[in-house]
Amino acid sequence: MSDALGLYNYWIAIFLMMVGFYNVIASGNLVKKLIGLSIFQTSVFLLYITMGKVKDGTAPILGDGYDTFSNPLPHVLILTAIVVGIATTAVGLALVIRIQEHFGTIEEDELIAQEDSP
Template identity: 70%
Template sequence: MDLLGLYNYWIVILLMMAGFYIVISCGNLVKKIIGLNIFQTSVFILFISMGKVSGGTAPILAEGITRFSNPLPHVLILTAIVVGVATTSLGLAIVVRIHETYNTVNEDEIHQQDEDAE
């Protein structure tokens, strides 16, 4: 199989690993949320690109349309995008409250403050 012909999967893997790496490596909680977003986006692309049929058009019932892309993955991802937005907003809301309480959004500093309090 032609490796470059599967370029959509390469993009998915690249984005997924980049997002995952940001989540693990960044101490800044806002950046963690951004990493999480990139991670989720890669899965959206995985779903959307799998529904594509070469030479296919939009799935409309009309004269002359015989090949069309599978609309189901797209609909699924609409739901997943909504879930992603909800996760991001909840995550950011928690970060705001963490900032109000600890006066920082850096993981190490938060940990340090908890250690000192004990």
Template identity: 70%
Template structure:
């Protein structure tokens, strides 16, 4: 039981990752797919932040009396990954806008049937 609670963050990571991937696969709406993709990426952010935590450590600030602090490197890495995620989402949404203009819909099935009938 203690193990389960100690790994609380990682359970959240798994739930988020699975929920995100499921949305990407199961939903036909292009925007919802992007939301799913974002949730999936967010799970990775949580993963990185979780394993940078050092028990009993505080924020990594150079100050007298602070000896134990969390590993700041994954924080920095994940800032980069968040930027990449934002760029991906922005580009994805831009594509959806263009798709909507060309097809008049953002439902995958409708787009597919329009392509088939061409």
């Protein structure tokens, strides 16, 4: 039971990652793929933040009456990762807009069909 409690957060994080990952691979819509990618990445953040938490700790900001702090390092890493995530999403979406303009669709199967019959 302690196992289950101690790892619950990780399992959910993994579950969420896989939902996102599934969407990236399975979805035929280019926007939906990016949504999946964004969920995938966000869930990885959860993995990091979870490991930074310490029992009975508090946010790593110096204040009176607190002496147990959660680890600030994962927070810093994830701040960076969030930026990377939004950057990727933005570039991806810009590509999607251009694809729509040129090919008139953002469904993967239709795009492939266009390739085959020029």
